[in-house]
Amino acid sequence: MKTIEEIYDEMLELFRRETGAEASAVSELSVRLYAVAAQVYALYVQGEWLSRQCFPQTAAGEYLERHAALRGLERRGAVRAEGTLRFSVDAPASADLAIPAGTVCATAGMARFETTAPAVLAAGQTAVETAARAVEPGAAGNVPAGSVLAMAVPPVGVSRCVNPGPFTGGAEAEDDETLRRRVMETYRRMPNGANAAFYEQGALSFPEVAAVTVIPRARGRGTVDVVVATPSGLPGAELLAELTGYFEARREIAVDVAVKAPTVRTVDVAVRAVPAEGADPAAVRAGVEAALRGFFSGARLSKDVLTAQLSGLVFTQAGVANCAVLSPAADLAVAAGELPRLGSLTVEVAA
Numbered sequence: 001m002k003t004i005e006e007i008y009d010e011m012l013e014l015f016r017r018e019t020g021a022e023a024s025a026v027s028e029l030s031v032r033l034y035a036v037a038a039q040v041y042a043l044y045v046q047g048e049w050l051s052r053q054c055f056p057q058t059a060a061g062e063y064l065e066r067h068a069a070l071r072g073l074e075r076r077g078a079v080r081a082e083g084t085l086r087f088s089v090d091a092p093a094s095a096d097l098a099i100p101a102g103t104v105c106a107t108a109g110m111a112r113f114e115t116t117a118p119a120v121l122a123a124g125q126t127a128v129e130t131a132a133r134a135v136e137p138g139a140a141g142n143v144p145a146g147s148v149l150a151m152a153v154p155p156v157g158v159s160r161c162v163n164p165g166p167f168t169g170g171a172e173a174e175d176d177e178t179l180r181r182r183v184m185e186t187y188r189r190m191p192n193g194a195n196a197a198f199y200e201q202g203a204l205s206f207p208e209v210a211a212v213t214v215i216p217r218a219r220g221r222g223t224v225d226v227v228v229a230t231p232s233g234l235p236g237a238e239l240l241a242e243l244t245g246y247f248e249a250r251r252e253i254a255v256d257v258a259v260k261a262p263t264v265r266t267v268d269v270a271v272r273a274v275p276a277e278g279a280d281p282a283a284v285r286a287g288v289e290a291a292l293r294g295f296f297s298g299a300r301l302s303k304d305v306l307t308a309q310l311s312g313l314v315f316t317q318a319g320v321a322n323c324a325v326l327s328p329a330a331d332l333a334v335a336a337g338e339l340p341r342l343g344s345l346t347v348e349v350a351a
Contacts, residue, residue, distance in 0.1 A: 001044050008037035056183045060176055068179055071186040075179050076207035081134040081141030081170030082232060085115060085148060088127035089159045097121040097157040099130060104152040105161045111140055113148055113167065121158065132163075134170055141170035144290070166293070169232030174207075199226050199257075202246060208239050211301035213262075213336050223256045227337040229298030234261050234339070262301055262339035270327040270346040271314050279319030281349045287317040288347050296342040305332040305340050 011033045015023055023029045053063040065075050087099050099119040106112045112135040119130035134141025148163040182204060189197035196214040203212040203226055210231045218225035228235050228243060235243075243259040251257045269292055275284045291313050307325045314323040326346075334340055 001048055002041070004034075004037050004041045007040050008034050011037055056180060059180075064176055064179060064183070068183050071183055073179070073182055073186065073201070073205060076174040076205070078137035078173040079169060079171040079207050079231060080137045081113075081139075081143070081167040083113070083132055083163055083167035084129050084165055085113065085132040085161055086127055086129045086164050087119070087121060087155065087158045087161050089121065089157065090126075092124050092126055093121055093157065095123050095157075097155060099128065099155045099158065103155060104135065105132070105148050106150045106152060107143055107147045108149070111143055111148075112136065112152070113141070113163070129164065132167075134167060137170065138172050139170050141167055143167050168297075169230055171207075171210075171231050199224060199247065202250065203228050203243060203259075206239070206243065206246075208235070209243075210298035213302040215336055219256070219258070222254055223258070224251075225337065226257060226259045227262050227301065228259065229262050229301040229339050231298050233298050233341060234264070260337070262337055263335075264341045265332075265334055265338045266343040267296070267305055267332060267340050268327055268343040268345075269310065270325075270344075270348070271310065272324045272326060272348040272350060273314055273317075273320050274322040274350045276319050276321040279321075281351075284317065284319040285347050285349045287319065288314050288349075289345060291317055292345060292347075293342060296340060298339065300334075300340045302334060302336050302338060303340070304334050307331055 012023055012030070015021075015029075015033070023033065052058040053060070056064065056067040059067055068074060085103075085105055087103075089097070097120065099115065099121065101115050101118045103115045104112055105114075113132045114135050115130050115132045117131055119128050121128040143163070143166065145163055145165050148161065148167070151158070151161050182201070185197070186201060189195075196216065199214045200212050203209050208230050209228050211229045213227045215225040215227065217223060226243070226247065228239070230236075230239070240259050240261065244257075247257045247259065271288065271292070273284055273288050275281050292310070295310070295313055305328065307328065307330065310325045311323060314320060314325070326348075332340070
């Protein structure tokens with residue numbers, strides 16, 4: 001693309017050729033020509049920007065979304081993390097204590113979570129657990145177990161709260177590059193209402209779906225199994241029902257479509273990490289544990305677990321000088337529709 005100076009010089013040269021006169025650098029004409037050159041340059045910039053938005057390979061933002069809409073796709077929105085909250089009292093309750101849906105609890109960093117269903121801490125009991133989700137969607141809601149400790153407005157009689165397990169599944173809204181890959185995939189693998197691409201692209205249009213595996217003829221001729229996983233792993237009944245309705249309305253005639261949760265393949269992991277000089281062993285262990293737990297997400301659906309991946313994941317953590325994968329001893333082949341899920345996790349930090 002030409003610069004302002006190049007356009008300006010061309011205009012001066014054209015003026016000289018056509019008139020035989022030189023435009024002085026301090027003349028009014030030179031100023032006017034430079035102003036025109038600046039506007040012409042702005043048109044060059046606008047034209048280049050417009051050409052980028054014309055193609056899905058280079059479009060951005062709302063213009064990429066328009067390309068996606070032409071392919072029947074939408075940008076996936078942010079997803080809230082989900083988990084469980086436990087409410088407890090110091091001594092067995094003398095009467096039932098109601099915990100309303102929408103009770104808000106928070107971490108020290110002010111990540112807020114709310115209960116999604118009412119619960120009752122029954123008389124004679126000291127604790128009750130109920131489902132909860134992050135108030136705000138996004139990855140910030142993915143917090144470890146034991147980090148949600150404060151109640152915004154404590155239910156009457158309840159002493160404290162805690163999350164016995166991690167909150168998982170929170171994800172940011174789909175970025176341009178991820179959406180672009182999905183758009184381009186519709187050109188590389190044209191969905192025709194019957195092939196695997198049709199079911200994959202349809203399932204991935206749901207923001208709760210992190211990965212999908214399509215198994216044709218899973219139950220004989222004319223059958224298709226669509227196995228889906230969420231960022232946290234297993235999909236809930238509500239999502240499975242929603243996807244079933246979606247495909248029932250779009251499937252080919254005489255095709256039996258079943259939307260299923262994956263089969264869990266438990267993987268026990270043990271690693272040894274050697275901390276770098278001056279590194280805090282406790283911090284190294286915490287970083288390695290967090291990385292390995294994050295690795296076993298729903299995105300691993302139908303993907304083999306490679307020891308090289310685990311080793312690389314550990315080695316790239318801050319403060320790790322060397323590492324070894326003790327278990328699994330070899331790569332694990334994962335069948336279509338299986339979801340590798342972390343079982344026991346042992347992290348040894350060498351002295």
